[in-house]
Amino acid sequence: MTYDNTCKYLAEKYPADFVRWLLAIETTEVQVLKTELILEPIRADSVTFLQTASSILHIEFETRPYSEPPISLRMLDYYVRLKRVYDCAIDQVVIYLKETTSDLVFVSEYTDRNTRHSYRVVRLWEQEPAPFLTNPALLPFATLTRSDSPQTLLQQVATQVARIESVAERQNILSCADVLAGLRFDENLIRRLFRREFMRESVTYQAILREGREEGEKQEALSLILRLLARRIGVVEAQQQERIQTLTLPQLEELAEALLDFSDPADLTAWFDRQNQ
Template identity: 50%
Template sequence: MCYDNLCKYLAEKYPEQIASWALKQPITTPVEVLKTELTLEPIRADSVIFLKSDREILHLEFQVRVPQDRPMPLRMLNYSVRLQWQYGLPVRQVLIWLVPTSNQAVFETEFRTEFTRHRYQVIRLWEESPEPLLGNSALLPLAVLCATENPTELLSQVAQEVNKIESTDLRQEIAACTQILAGLRFDKQLISTMF
């Protein structure tokens, strides 16, 4: 749960950077972070960003594990319908898996029944290049979970990038976020030697 909350925090604090990376396109106009609690039986989305230029909602959902209670495709449909109902705008969704797994659920990109079809984008961080994330301090915490032949070297590279951040407050914030997410992949002692 702490990883989920950390990712929510990053998406709320740095919505332009997260949206630009998740959509693989620059965000050139202002964005607005929207309320994440959705009506009816309250559920809370991880991140809801209003892309003003496109007049659409970007919903980001971060997952560490495959949920046992309700399948992710059904949950994504539920979020989409509630967001469209609440804001009256089209919804683009990105489900971001943080930790590698052999569970086939991480490869699902749609909910489908005989009468309903709902699609969403999926990012599996362990398959993503860290390069686009390394150039943006807001995205450094996610970089430690990306694809690499040498995970320890990647952690070191991220730590070096964090140390280059000029603002002390921002450097400490990004370092703390990076250390927490690094805990999904690395031993605590290794993390503490790098930061």
Template identity: 50%
Template sequence: TLLQTPNQILQWEFQTLPASKPSLPLRMLKYWVRLKEKYDCPIEQVVIFLKSTRSEKVYTNQLVDTNTSHRYRVIRLWEQDPEQFLANPALLPFATLAFSESPTRLLEQVAAAVDRIEEPLAFTNISACTQLLAGLRFHQRLITELFPEEVMQESVIYQKIIQKGHKLGLLEGKLEGRQEEGYSIVRRLITRRFGSVSDQLLEGIQKLSVAQLEELSEALLDFETVTDIAVWLASHQQ
């Protein structure tokens, strides 16, 4: 989520778990460089971890490598005081994931706060978002007991998810064709830039996903030799 003001950019990165490829610290550095190049203003980066985990990666807030150092802020929701979220209707969905010695009691408090929202559209959408995030922590049965199911179905958030589900069935059928098309485009770019390359390298590229092929097609603009392709490929096949 990117919020731009006249003098600053605030980037929020939401993560359920710390798994990331490339690593989250490297991603945050890449985002910072791109934003700095485009807007040339102060940039504040915040990573918000939603789901409780014991992984040491959620305590990492910087990238340090040779002569490069980049820091960003990390918020672990399960360590946060829920009162700051309960006080603001727009933040109620995050309250479900905040610290509590009695999580069930906390969810009951959130449900009661949502029920007090008078504006109909805000009520349905905040209720839907609250249920979605609560699903990261609570059993569906408990959520259904505290939140009316029909409210969820009326929400534009819920409807958008349903629409995506319908589209997914269509997209899966097209995915294979997109992968073949992406591979063909990347291969033509490589041939035009570097001439012929080894079959082994092409086989590795052919195994990439559509998203990886798109990423490689952009990265090729910065590559100077075939070795750069091999190095990139090795880093994306681990």
């Protein structure tokens, strides 16, 4: 999962928790709205719309403050579109995930000659970790909150994840925490504290293997492996792609498991070397 998709998954999986966090409203009746709006479509990868009985909560997750068009203009654009479609109160929050010194993360309004539009900004690295550590829905975000000892914080997150009773929920929350922690921590540290066997039992990982088996065709498995490798290590060289295409379906399944530990192209080369031993 990418950072954007991870944040969207959490907000749409636990909408009441996000409404409680950002609006201080206790409700269990929250509807996740579609992100396609009227007029020309605009990029909505990191956007979530949650509708309560009285308002809409628009959440925008950002890893960096730079965008084209600017985030402030996008927030105005979304506001107008939502207002036209739903005609209700709208609360907008931009959540910055990765710490930066850019002044843009302090911008909370769009201003023009005849227009001013404001919204709320949350910089996760300024937030106290306690509220995030006590709520499984927000626990992955705790990895990015304020701490004098980030490594200790990461250990606290791992401990809290281990206390989640539901196995399925525990694996999925761990998967999300693993992704978001990558914005701040060294991957080797993450792997040490977030036990990889938990990741391998997650619904996300199992779906990857199930997809390949259900398709039943080697070509589908090849396509899946190449997509996953591109996400983990970047573009796969043509020579490496040719080697992958010679693998059997069981070998491709082994590679699908192994690539979860890859961080650069050298890991793929080392995996092939081990296969030849």
